[in-house]
Amino acid sequence: MKSTVTRLSAAGLIAAALAGPAFAQQTPLKIGVLTDFQSVYSDIGGQGNVEATKMAIEEFGGTMFGKPIEVVTADPMSKADVAATITRKWYEAEGVDMIIDMPTSATALAGMEMSKQFEKIMIVTDAASSDITGKSCSPYTLHWTYDTYANAHTVGSAIVKNGGDTWFFITADYLFGHSIERDTGDVVRAAGGKVIGSARHPLNTPDFSSFLLQAQASKAKIIGMANGGGDTINTIKQAAEFGIVAGGQNLAGIVMFISDIHSLGLKLAQGLIITEAYYWDLNDRTRAFGKRFFDRMKRMPTMNQAATYSATLHYLNAVKAAGTKDTKPVLAKMRETPVRDAFTENGVVREDGRMVHSMFLFEVKKPEESKAPWDYYKVLAEVPGDQAFRPLKDGGCPLIK
Numbered sequence: 001m002k003s004t005v006t007r008l009s010a011a012g013l014i015a016a017a018l019a020g021p022a023f024a025q026q027t028p029l030k031i032g033v034l035t036d037f038q039s040v041y042s043d044i045g046g047q048g049n050v051e052a053t054k055m056a057i058e059e060f061g062g063t064m065f066g067k068p069i070e071v072v073t074a075d076p077m078s079k080a081d082v083a084a085t086i087t088r089k090w091y092e093a094e095g096v097d098m099i100i101d102m103p104t105s106a107t108a109l110a111g112m113e114m115s116k117q118f119e120k121i122m123i124v125t126d127a128a129s130s131d132i133t134g135k136s137c138s139p140y141t142l143h144w145t146y147d148t149y150a151n152a153h154t155v156g157s158a159i160v161k162n163g164g165d166t167w168f169f170i171t172a173d174y175l176f177g178h179s180i181e182r183d184t185g186d187v188v189r190a191a192g193g194k195v196i197g198s199a200r201h202p203l204n205t206p207d208f209s210s211f212l213l214q215a216q217a218s219k220a221k222i223i224g225m226a227n228g229g230g231d232t233i234n235t236i237k238q239a240a241e242f243g244i245v246a247g248g249q250n251l252a253g254i255v256m257f258i259s260d261i262h263s264l265g266l267k268l269a270q271g272l273i274i275t276e277a278y279y280w281d282l283n284d285r286t287r288a289f290g291k292r293f294f295d296r297m298k299r300m301p302t303m304n305q306a307a308t309y310s311a312t313l314h315y316l317n318a319v320k321a322a323g324t325k326d327t328k329p330v331l332a333k334m335r336e337t338p339v340r341d342a343f344t345e346n347g348v349v350r351e352d353g354r355m356v357h358s359m360f361l362f363e364v365k366k367p368e369e370s371k372a373p374w375d376y377y378k379v380l381a382e383v384p385g386d387q388a389f390r391p392l393k394d395g396g397c398p399l400i401k
Contacts, residue, residue, distance in 0.1 A: 029064040029325060030072065031057075031312065032096040034086060034111065035126070036103035037075045040204045040230035043259040045126045048305040049101050051296050056312035064319060072096060076107045078203060083107035087114040087122075097325050098123065098315055100308060105129035105175040108141075115140045119327050123311045126304050128228070128255055129179040130390060133354040137397035140327060142334065142353045145307035146277050148179040149390040151254050154275040154359050154383050156187035159222060159252055165193035167252075168220035170211045170235055172227035173200040180226035180254050196220045204230065208238045216244055224252045232256060233263050240268055257302040261376045266367040269376075275359050278303040278343050279377050282360070289342035300374045303343075310343035311355075346385065352397040356385035 033053050035045045050073055057069050072090065076083035083102070090096035091114055098121040102108035108127035115122040115138060122141045124132055130149035132141065167188050171177040177200070185195045196218045199211040212235070215223045223244065225232050232253060239251060253260070256274040280290030280300045289309065293301040301309075318333035319325055339347025344357035362377040370376060392400060 027095055027325075028067040028070050029316075029319065030070040030094070030096045031315075032087075032090045032094075032099040033071060033073045033101050033308075034076055034083060034099055034103070034107070035073065035101040036078065037073075039078055041078075041103045041126060041228065043263070044229055044257045044302045045101055045103055045304050045308070048293075048297055048299075048301060049125065049308040052293065052301065052305045052309035053100065053312045055292065055296070056309045056316065060313060060316045060320075064316065064325075069316070076103065078104055078107065080106040080110035084110040084114055087111040088117075091115070091118040091120045097121065100311060100315075101125050102127045105132070105179065108132055109136055109175070112136065112138045112141045121315070121327055121331065123315065125308045125311055127176065129175050130183060130395070131175070131179060133350075133352045134390070134395040134397055137352045137395070137399055139353075139399060140331070142311070142331075142349060142355060144311045144355045145304050146255075146275075146359065147354075147389070148176070148183045148255070150359050150388040151275050152180065152183035152187045154361055154388055155252060155254050155273060156184045156224075157191055158273060158361055158380075160188055160191040160193045164222040164250065164252070165191070166220045167193060167195050167222045167224050168215045168218040169195070169198035169224045169226045170208065170215055171198050171200045172203055172231055174203060176228065177226045181224070184224055184226065184252075184254055198226070201227070201231070206234065208235050209242075211235075212239055212242050212244065216242060216247070216249065220249065222250055222252050224254055225256075226254060228255045229257075229260070233260050236264055236268060257304070258300060258374070258376060259302050261364055262299070262374070266365060266370055266376065269364045270366045272364040273380070274362050274364065275383075276303045276362060276377075277357060277359055278306040279360060279362065279379075280374065281377070282379070283345075285342045285345070306343045310339065310341045310347075313341060314339055348385070350392055352392060352395055352400055354389060354392075354395075356389050358385055359383045359388040 100123045102124045103126045105127045125144045130147040132143045169181045199214045253274045261269045321333045322329040335349045347357040361381040
């Protein structure tokens with residue numbers, strides 16, 4: 001009897017192994033959106049990223065291999081350990097095939113370790129550190145929207161060329177802020193400018209007075225805001241109270257979003273030079289997506305929300321083309337297929353995981369120049385992806401020979 005059981009078990013294992021690929025196709029495709037629902041980055045991602053994911057799924061048709069595509073969501077509370085716990089659970093126990101968003105650089109890097117461990121796909125659409133496709137790159141992670149290198153080079157170089165050659169940074173004291181300060185500082189110095197100093201603040205602090213006083217005392221022409229979301233909004237609002245711009249210094253929004261401009265209002269935000277990868281009023285495609293998003297969310301999409309839609313749709317098309325959910329063939333399809341959608345018309349996924357595409361340099365309109373709600377930007381320049389993003393050879397990604 002004992003030997004019979006052993007033979008049956010062995011036969012069952014062989015059958016299961018042979019049926020593995022077919023069995024995998026019977027399980028529903030599941031996407032996890034790990035996002036910020038209630039803190040400083042909720043406006044730029046949050047529920048908008050969840051809706052953008054659902055929009056892509058609906059546009060694709062809602063099913064994969066005859067099964068409805070599933071979406072799960074969670075908030076890592078801006079904590080790397082919480083992000084690691086959630087991503088492990090999703091990949092290991094809940095059958096999640098791809099995780100998207102990752103609201104901060106620290107949560108992204110923590111999740112990337114789980115992605116490598118379980119050899120599952122992660123697409124970063126919110127976190128910004130250029131290390132994600134640099135020294136910390138992963139064969140299973142793609143970086144979609146923007147990064148600190150691209151933003152620094154697009155905005156920083158333009159400002160220095162226009163005479164803003166001395167800088168002081170107000171920096172969020174974690175990887176994202178450090179990466180902005182580092183990458184923008186490199187651009188300033190390379191262009192012949194000087195970084196006078198910086199002041200580092202905790203994430204989601206309500207009071208920027210001490211940091212602004214240091215910046216004011218530095219006499220730097222440019223105060224670079226190496227932070228994002230609600231922190232950037234509060235920096236600008238409190239800078240106005242201190243009369244910083246009225247006193248002759250200027251603010252540089254290195255990582256800013258249309259949601260920030262909407263929260264500030266044009267009276268405070270007018271004249272800011274910023275960079276984004278997407279703006280709803282660029283062309284017919286962007287306007288069509290913006291209208292669909294607005295109908296659901298009653299606000300125009302940020303570039304992160306448009307990118308989350310784009311990355312999800314590109315992933316779904318790659319799964320379909322590969323005929324499998326298996327990670328490596330899907331990634332191969334994502335890399336070999338150009339990205340052409342409402343987010344970008346010229347995207348390419350590189351070997352290091354960076355999705356390279358045009359970035360845009362914008363000036364925020366004066367109140368009298370805006371003709372309608374959400375009409376906030378004047379286009380100053382379109383910067384081709386191979387000029388905006390770090391060259392592949394310079395990133396330090398260990399995957400690149």
